[in-house]
Amino acid sequence: MLLQLNIQNFAIVRSLDIDWQAGMTTITGETGAGKSIAIGALGLCLGDRATTNIVRPNCKKADLAATFDIKKNKMAKAWLKLHELVSEHDSECILRRVISAEGRSRSYINGSQVPLVQLKEIGQLLINIHGQHDHQLIVKASQQCRLLDNYANHPTLLSEVKHYSQQWHKLNKELETLQQSKQQREAEQQLIQYQVTELDEFSLQPDEFTTLEQDYKRHSNAQDLLDTTLSSLQLLSENDNFNILDALRECSENINSIARVDKQLNDVATILSNTLIQLDEANNDLTHYYQQLELDPQSYAIIEERYSTALQLAKKHQLSPENLVTFHSELKQQLASISGDETRINTIIEELEQTKQHYYDSAEVLSSSRIKSAKSLSKRISKSMQELNMPHGQFYIAIESNKQAGSGKEVINSNGADIISFKVSINPGQVLEAMHKVASGGELSRISLAMQVILADKVITPTLIFDEVDVGISGPTAAMVGKKLQQLSKNTQVICVTHLPQVACKGHQQLFVSKITDGELTETRVSELSKENRVKEIARLLAGDKISQHSLANAQELLAG
Known part of the structure; x- marks a missing residue:
């Protein structure tokens, strides 16, 4: 889990130290205060691309560091050991990024300088970040396939299919080269x-x-x-x-x-x-x-x-x-x-047939598993849609074969022999259609959130971050989202940037982001709210800047629930 985030001279942050707790942490604040700055800084520690404008004005560099507790993270420990990056305290992992005003960047793991790609590799074992625009991705076929495979836990099957796919394409390319040069x-x-x-x-x-x-x-x-x-x-x-x-x-x-x-x-x-x-x-x-x-x-x-x-x-x-x-x-x-090339052509043709058969055998096993998992995931997402104020919502994962029999063209790719399509029906009597055709932006956002919660529960990552994924949600739906995220935090650390009081009140820890200025320079600060200040902040989220006794009572009721 994430223990601490230290930010120096990043964007409008001069100096910031944030201590994180287990369970669920919510981050709230005024519009424009920079609620997502901490998430952005954390993303850079995990290997995101840096730009020159991220360094605070009039500063030479930004220095960002994230400390993680990895006592129970066997995969992260194994990765650090493999790359000889284990720290003196093997229960911790510190990721650091130093970015100059000119855009040059240096990356460190446990004090050792490393290539940026290694930050990305270890980061995937520590945190999973869900952004506010993730719902725009789920209409893409490649993302839909990836989501289903993540739910079904298919890394071994996918690796096998990918291996035979790559081998087939390699052999086919060699055959084409030999055949093209045959006359010469x-x-x-x-x-x-x-x-x-x-x-x-x-x-x-x-x-x-x-x-x-x-x-x-x-x-x-x-x-x-x-x-x-x-x-x-x-x-x-x-x-x-x-x-x-x-x-x-x-x-x-x-x-x-x-x-x-x-x-x-x-x-x-x-x-x-x-x-x-x-x-x-x-x-x-x-x-x-x-x-x-x-x-x-x-x-x-x-x-x-x-x-x-x-x-x-x-x-x-x-x-x-x-x-x-x-x-x-x-x-x-x-x-x-040259005579051997002719023999090689015959050999390749035989190897292609064998590899193709291995591919389709593996792809068939993958397809069977996908079909089984698709039924389970469809039911769970349908149920979540109904809980998220879509009472008649139905979700269905359609799986078709992409094998073009009799066309003379082999369809062999690294994702298997399936075309996967997410279909939904929002209203009674509505035919199941592709998501982008029938779901509005808000509905897509809710469906995406339902998927993220289900997948996060299925594929546990030590820390899950939700960056304003609840945009376009309100009322009873927001309360259900908060409840789901809180349930999720029983198994993993959840950090949620939100503007919804129904979500913010579910956090075991609440951080408040504020912005101060002297007229020339602006600075963002983050502070942990006490019980009394949490009531005031929830009331502000409910009623705006004019906090009344009624809004304070509503805030206390939400926090008590």
Whole structure:
């Protein structure tokens, strides 16, 4: 429940602290005094959108804080624990909003700064605010569906239906995308298939081009290689008149012989010996290489053709020959992916049918529950209408299926397969019609209030706030509204901004809103009324500014009742 509301520099409020009690609290005051300012400030603490003009003139910021007792609120406790926002006193939750004159806003939960969305999330677990214009919403189909589902307590069923609805739409969108691109995909598939076939036939292996390039260069220069190798061998060893090996060998032997006389030549002798060994090895390798070389036009023709084809394919696909193998692999993957798309289309069609069946199964369970709850809610609202000065009032919730069988169009949405319509009859013999056609503004207001009381009793929120929802109601009807709200306060905290004495007198606590001004600045104040002052305020609501003994007696009688 709401324990305290602190308001600083908000609208025409300079500083205000309000302590709230359990049960029912009524808020009254003169016209224009700002009876709904506290509700507006509380709304900002719960995450409502802020504007720049809410900060009191000549002030830098507005500071608003609401303190709640959550000892018995398991859902709020669980939410705070989940988001690591539990306070030192885990039985309390403090929501705070600081708004600058420029419109910048900061939000806090138990002293920790948080995104505004988190104020909204926790706020829904703490308070339910019903505004004076709520009756205008109940003529909308979406609101009517939501009200029925709230009464029937359908979060689990709605979640299941929504899940299958979202899954179906996701699959359907994927299918449409695949089908729309099918023609383009088929043309692409033909091109890639041709390219893959061409590369398959060529069948270039990893690192083959490097070897192929080397072989091509060797065969294309075979004659030059033979001639140069032969001349080099002649110079090294095979010329009988003179060759390097014979000359070096003779030189090495000469130096070795004189090194025995002068040790200073040992290093030279060693170098010549090592050089002779290396040249001899080079000569052997070169001889072996020469013997392997051959002029083979047939092999050269095969290598030349394959090398030339590799270059042509690389040029055709605008890449280097070394990347042909990788490109070939990527093309095959693309081809497999396109083929997979066709398989995916068939799979999606099967999944769509399965998901649609799951959706309609879940929607049917939801519809059955709605029909059952609609009967119960219709009876209760009809009874409340009759109690609220509509003696012949009848209320009926019509539920029709939105499934368009045979039209070829699937009607699958997150709210299920129902079209829900609230119908009323106000006068004897009047046919049940849509609410907006037969009910006046005042009658809609009473019907809305009846719904709010019934739903609030069904879906308990720790604190319920009614902000002038009794507009357009008077006399015996007002007395019944006050009685209903007081009954409701046995289970939950009720705060009601009202102008009706019949409602105000039912509060266990009554707050009075007044406005003072010094001619330049205006300030709103809120004070809790004593028993004596409550009598005077109820009398004022009954008779206006001229309070008589008769109106005071009537006020005492109302409070006693």
